[in-house]
Amino acid sequence: MSKPNAILAQSGGPTAVINSSACGVIQELIKSGKVGKVIGATNGILGVLKEDLFDASAEKPEAIEALKRTPAAAMGSCRYKLKSLDKSRADYERILDVFKAHNIHYFFYAGGNDSMDTADKVNKLAADTGYELTCIGIPKTIDNDLACTDHCPGYGSVAKYVATSAMNAGRDTEALYTTDTCSILEVMGRNAGWIAASTGLAHRTEEDAPHLIYMPEVPFTFEQFIRDVKEVYQRLGRVFIVAGEGLKDEKGEYVTAEKSALATDSFGHAQLGGVAEMLKAVIEKEVGIKTRFNKLGTNQRSAMHFASLTDVKEAYMCGKMAVKVALKGISGKMVTIIREKGKQYKSTTGLAELSDVANGENKVPRSYINEQGNGVTRAMLDYVRPLVQGQAPITIDADGLPVYMRFKRKPMKQVLPKYM
């Protein structure tokens, strides 16, 4: 009988290092000699459902190695969310049908908590129906909000980039404060403020940006915000603000333009757009200083040109460990990162139940946020500092720019009827 095949899928928002995890999975599986093909799912779980698969183990070894120097998701990703087994049973059964059709008995899934939920349900359905399947999750999210792990691959790199971006743009504001007096840097993080909080690393002295950091964990009020901005402006003559995109008010609702009478233009129209634009409008109206905003958007989660070496190494380690665990016959777990005790930072891996990860959420603890709720504490800086260490190597070509790899994606023959 032929060796079982393994499948790997990438899910959700890309990061600078999810491909490093993929590299670990593919290389370790090939090295083990225990599987036939390492199959890639094109665009995550969508590729499984559509039977849109390719032979990842047929990619050139140097292409597989170059995953460590390539951002985003080399196999493609998606945001397709499976519901409960009751509601999405057809999807779950289809996944197992595709696995059976391609002799797939190992399922590696890199993603956030929704993905861990999917992996958990696939794992349970396989067990219930007597199909031999080993499911292992690999943590991935720039938001750093997964439960059961000290931190998530992807976070260290976005932290390094946004903190550096705050330094850079902060110096710009400091140079030109006589006209551009206030600047806002909007960063990702709809529910957790880990990314915003990481920019505290840039604030080494009172002079240094950011002077104010707002995170979704602390209820946002316009009154306090305006007071904060005025205080910094009076003290320094300039203000640099970092705002997480998902700021919420005391009722836990997103702070949006429609809810703020302050954020109206001179015609009484509500200002549309993101948090930064709304805060800009509020500052210009209530504090009366010219305000600019930068929105790094997807540039922050794909910034391979200045990614954290620690993050790349840990992402790779998680990928390799997922395979080692799977080959021991363990299933239904996600690989976690454990921060070892001691002065010198060192991390190892552990395991968590997929269902525990699926149902948990890791927000920035209140003790990591200052009393006023507009900055971070030393505990936060101590937490994030080791994660941004080192610069991940990239390849630069004659154009003076990075070179990223693209998989050939040799398609697997489709054998099942069309599904979607």
Next chain:
Amino acid sequence: MSKPNAILAQSGGPTAVINSSACGVIQELIKSGKVGKVIGATNGILGVLKEDLFDASAEKPEAIEALKRTPAAAMGSCRYKLKSLDKSRADYERILDVFKAHNIHYFFYAGGNDSMDTADKVNKLAADTGYELTCIGIPKTIDNDLACTDHCPGYGSVAKYVATSAMNAGRDTEALYTTDTCSILEVMGRNAGWIAASTGLAHRTEEDAPHLIYMPEVPFTFEQFIRDVKEVYQRLGRVFIVAGEGLKDEKGEYVTAEKSALATDSFGHAQLGGVAEMLKAVIEKEVGIKTRFNKLGTNQRSAMHFASLTDVKEAYMCGKMAVKVALKGISGKMVTIIREKGKQYKSTTGLAELSDVANGENKVPRSYINEQGNGVTRAMLDYVRPLVQGQAPITIDADGLPVYMRFKRKPMKQVLPKYM
């Protein structure tokens, strides 16, 4: 009699390398032994007018050297614009009064064409009133739109960063196109499209972002834009667009939301905000694909963490050359960069009349833009490629982040009555 003093001022929008030019000026002046103090104007010409000056030559040598690794404007900048000699005569006379009061006979001014205009008028007024003054301009603008020079210090670094950002975010869109199908990267350049055009370096294959580049030099029409987006979407299933912030219509007027009936929300309100948000609204309405936008803002002109080594070196060369020229007794000129003929890129410096720079503008030539007006030609790539070569060294500390220098700015004693 004591040696004459020199003054240096930085003007307009900061760049990653304007401090490298300052480094060249200060180091070369100190080395020459021909001047007393090198005086820094705090916040550009505002510092001169307010007699807010500091002793730049008293800064530590290692701080002066660290200018090469520090973005923005270490002496402070401003956007204060002097008008004609008739209209702003008091300002010009005040400048000369401050120069006289501080024994300043050398004036180095790093900036764009408005700054060169100011330097020119100060130079002429000094000559007319018999005050011995040598004025030399140093080119600086990320916009790359100064006349009389092959290119401008600051441009190579922003080009390197935005092209890399287009690569990074382009890979993100490629990975997640099943939900986030279209992305727009808004870049600076209100009148000239040099920055947008530089992202053409990232488009190495048809797959690679950006697929469409829009520059202010080509009249923008919504009809063509929608056709372009649909064509790319049908061909690749995703679209990555770079838009210069200053797109103009056929009448030469800025394309703003108010002018486009297409860019209205479901309530009929005009979408406010920048070009990217407006284009996003148009695409979502007319093409029907989900669109994101990134606005790098001031992050693009301060990105020292990935600045061009070529740019840093040329900026430094321009600063040194300004001093060499001034000490020869030449005045009323701006240092230019000359691209030498030959296959291997090599640059030297030249000189241009300040008035010629003040009255000129260097836009992207039509031959650098493709026929359809939505991309660039090989000529553009050949022009920009040498300018992004090499990565400028930075210092990284135990926080894993860059270390930037801040001048002590030991203030000069004020001897004149208050002016502003």
